[in-house]
Structure formats: C-alpha cells, structure tokens
Amino acid sequence: xxxxxxxxxxxxxxxxxLAADALSPAACARIFEAKDRPLSDPLIVxxxxxxxxxxxxxxxxxxLTLAEKFWPGPLTLVLPRKIMVPDIVTAxxxxxxxxxSSHPIFQKVVQNFAKPLAAPSANRFGRISPTTxxxxxxxxxxxxxxxxxxxxxxxxxxxxIVHVLDDRLQILRPGPITEDDLRIFxxxxxxxxxxxxxxxxxxxxxxxxxxxxxxxxxPHGPRNGLLSWTRNGTGFYQTEFLSQSNNLQEAATRLYxxxxxxxxxxxxxxxxxxxxxxxxxxxxxxxxxxxxx
Ligand code: AMP
Ligand code: MG
Numbered sequence: 001x002x003x004x005x006x007x008x009x010x011x012x013x014x015x016x017x018l019a020a021d022a023l024s025p026a027a028c029a030r031i032f033e034a035k036d037r038p039l040s041d042p043l044i045v046x047x048x049x050x051x052x053x054x055x056x057x058x059x060x061x062x063x064l065t066l067a068e069k070f071w072p073g074p075l076t077l078v079l080p081r082k083i084m085v086p087d088i089v090t091a092x093x094x095x096x097x098x099x100x101s102s103h104p105i106f107q108k109v110v111q112n113f114a115k116p117l118a119a120p121s122a123n124r125f126g127r128i129s130p131t132t133x134x135x136x137x138x139x140x141x142x143x144x145x146x147x148x149x150x151x152x153x154x155x156x157x158x159x160x161i162v163h164v165l166d167d168r169l170q171i172l173r174p175g176p177i178t179e180d181d182l183r184i185f186x187x188x189x190x191x192x193x194x195x196x197x198x199x200x201x202x203x204x205x206x207x208x209x210x211x212x213x214x215x216x217x218x219p220h221g222p223r224n225g226l227l228s229w230t231r232n233g234t235g236f237y238q239t240e241f242l243s244q245s246n247n248l249q250e251a252a253t254r255l256y257x258x259x260x261x262x263x264x265x266x267x268x269x270x271x272x273x274x275x276x277x278x279x280x281x282x283x284x285x286x287x288x289x290x291x292x293x
Contacts, residue, residue: 011150017119042091072102156253207263
C-alpha cells in the first residue's frame, strides 16, 4: 500500500503515526487529507537508516552526534533541507524534521520500504494523539486503508523536537528526551522559534470536553472528571489515575488514553491535576496546557 502511494497507520515508540512515501508529494497529500491537516503544518520524516540523513538534510557535526546518541529513538531533529525533500513535507520551509523510530514494527516496515516515510500522528488535526490501534480507528476510520496494530505505545507522547543550530539547540516541542539529556551535548535555549512550528499552536492535543489544570483539584459540579496524579478522586464523577506509583514515565504512557476515556464519559469538565515539571513532566504539562487552551 505504501508503494502504491496510500497512507498506512503504524505504531511507533511515541504515538501511532500515519505514514506515507515521504518522497512522493501525492502520497503525502493523502496524509493531509485523512487528518484534515492544514498544508502549513510540516511532516516529520522517518528514515530507514542513518545514511539517509545526508541525502535529506545538511547534517552538522552536532546533528550527527545527536543522531548517533539518540537514534533510533524519540528525538526529532530540525535541519536545513536538501532538494530531494518535497515542499509539501516541509510546508515550504527551508528545514525538515527527521527522526528514526525504535519501534520494531515501524523499523521493519520502513526498512523494507527502503525509503523515508512521512509520518505525523495518526489523529485528526488538533486532536489527541493515538497511543493504541483502537484510538487510530476512532480518529481515522474510513479515511485510511490499513492500521498495523503493535499494541500500546511505550512512551505515549510525541517525540522531542529540536532545532539544531551550529553549536546550540532550541527545543521546539518537549518530549521523552529531556532538556537534561540534551544539555550534555550542547547549550539548550528556549524563546521564540526561529522556524515555524505549527505543533506549537496554543490549542492542540485537545479533548472535546473543557479541560482545566489545578494544583489541588476539587469538583466544581456533579459531572466533573479528574485526571489524577496523586488524588483519590473523592467527589468526582469519574477519575483516571496517571500513575499510582507516581512515576512520570508511566503517566506519559497513560496520558492520552486517560484523556480519551474522560472525554468519552459525558462530563461537563475535566480537571487535570498539575504534575511536577521535571524530566518528562515538562512534556506532559506542555500537552495539558495545550489541551486546556
Ligand atoms: P506530529 O508528527 O503530528 O506531532 O506533527 C509534526 C510536528 O513536527 C509539526 O506539527 C511541527 O510542529 C513539527 N515539524 C515538522 N516539520 C518541521 C519543521 N521543518 N520545522 C519545525 N517544526 C516541524
Ligand atoms: Mg500530531
């Protein structure tokens, strides 16, 4: 199906992706169509092997160091594009986002395909990313030809995206690879993006039900749901626990599934308990703020 230019949903270690031939503009157009994604939002390109890096982008020594250290894994590098990358993939920008997935099924598919796959998250634009095949089905049923079911994703939130400059890194989207992990290799800075990052839109990863974040959640009404980090849920209509052992990694893995269950529970408000902003907690809180925006 990929060879014929169709899109296929595949498991990755972060979330499920909707993959298509990254070198075929027509195949990539199918991704945008299935997701209702605006053409201004660029796609991440997943490469089958490291030798593809040089063909697609201008890889600085720092980029190569990061690729060797973190790939295959949940780190996306934004680098200057080469001519081979179609405009539809970069949304017309001069950079392209590249990564190499560690998921054994994804790896097998992309290596057999032997070309890069463009693969954004397999959800409708602006909605909660899918972490199981069933989530993909509920988002894209009737719009795509195939879902490969690889079970639940291990990380559960999207890759860390960094813009790689000559001697420093800008985190465009926090994720499983944390600032502490990256600071070993280069200076890391925040601040206004030097490149457009539509994934940085204020409202993103959003449930349909209104969501607010509170330090000490208490119900405001009879049909409130709780997304809990430490609370027991007394007084709430429904509670989803992110990690009963207070493990941030487990919370990341469970986050989107829990948000989906609360969103489907007929609630009038979801109250998310604030999590500690350390390690992957930074990425979890960023997703919650976007869900609340
Ligand atoms: P998704 O895979 O659905 O999480 O979406 C991919 C996200 O990667 C986009 O929303 C962008 O924020 C980001 N991205 C992709 N390509 C680029 C690029 N060339 N420059 C900056 N950000 C990018
Ligand atoms: Mg996405």
